Amino acid sequence: MSSRWKRSPAPPSPSPSATGVLIAGPALLLDRVPAAVTLTQLLLGCALTAYTVRQRDRLAVRLAEVREIARITQEAVVRPLSRSFAGTHVSTRYHCAVHGSALGGDLYDVAVTPFGLRVLVGDVRGHGLETVRLTAETVAGFRELAHTAPDLAAVATGLDERLAPELGAEDFVTALLAEFAPGEVRLVNCGHPAPLRAGQRVELLEPGVPTPPLGMGPDPRQYRVRLQPGDRLLLYTDGLTEARSPDGTFFPFLTEAAHALRDPLPDEALDTLYARLLAHTGAAPVDDLALVLCQPTEAAVPAPPTAGRVL
Structure with a gap:
């Protein structure tokens, strides 16, 4: 718009792999963590990773739908x-x-x-x-x-x-x-x-x-x-x-x-x-x-x- 007539991006969310590392990372220290805790962390990390992947896929589908709606709207206007x-x-x-x-x-x-x-x-x-x-x-x-x-x-x-x-x-x-x-x-x-x-x-x-x-x-x-x-x-x-x-x-x-x-x-x-x-x-x-x-x-x-x- 011409000046002649006048009257922060959000931080990136962690990827699924990063989420799994953050949760299950301590489990890598097998010589310092009890076995029961290690297994619990691994299972929790896997579950959260799978959940994050599902959420990402849902968001990708939704984004594709929004973009298609925007394209149709543009072509109508x-x-x-x-x-x-x-x-x-x-x-x-x-x-x-x-x-x-x-x-x-x-x-x-x-x-x-x-x-x-x-x-x-x-x-x-x-x-x-x-x-x-x-x-x-x-x-x-x-x-x-x-x-x-x-x-x-x-x-x-x-x-x-x-x-x-x-x-x-x-x-x-x-x-x-x-x-x-x-x-x-x-x-x-x-x-x-x-x-x-x-x-x-x-x-x-x-x-x-x-x-x-x-x-x-x-x-x-x-x-x-x-x-x-x-x-x-x-x-x-x-x-x-x-x-x-x-x-x-x-x-x-x-x-x-x-x-x-x-x-x-x-x-x-x-x-x-x-x-x-x-x-x-x-x-x-x-x-x-x-x-x-x-x-x-x-x-x-x-x-x-x-x-x-x-x-």
Whole structure:
């Protein structure tokens, strides 16, 4: 989560073998311990070792079940995608920085609506279970509003009204909304990193007027961007732009994105971008990361004029 918008591990438990040694170890001193005591300690050590093994196996089964539930939950909230929707191909990648967790504060979703394909990318401030709950709530709100709100500004306003009662005094959600139409994409940006258009040149599509995130009283404004045949639109979270190398150097986002997005296959382009990010950081990202690459697949026909600035 960007700093622009702001309002000890437990000690390892002993292994089964260690438990047995601790209990039965004194029994090795056969010349100093009575035989009855030695036998009792050996039996007790064996019993505790067997119990520990059973408990470990039960915990392993339970952990596997929890991980499977987490995987299913992630796919329900942030579904992995690589397919065409209403004339636009969408590919996604998602990485959660929390070890052992499948879902974090970054989010995305798509909806084919009467108004065209609509896409959401967002970032909930914070980490932990409360953040996961707000992530799910944001996606659920988008899925409901995307099919009924007449424009993206109304979607953003509806999301803000829905989330505001759930957010704490220092909580917020950055959000970028996109709506694809023939020859253009319409955008509403509430405090989120600007999308990147890659075609004859690579450029960030900044809004004319910055709007604060959801939960901070945004006044959403829609703007339009023309898309030429072959243009791609990369939506992402700040886990990409704020990643650093071990010496503190920021990931050269524009340069690396321009290189990766030359790949003609969308999935390969995202894989290349993520691989170059890992090469820069030298390790898995320390922040959540969501990537959504959109490419219109139908011939571009200029859309009729609509409200909003045109780029």
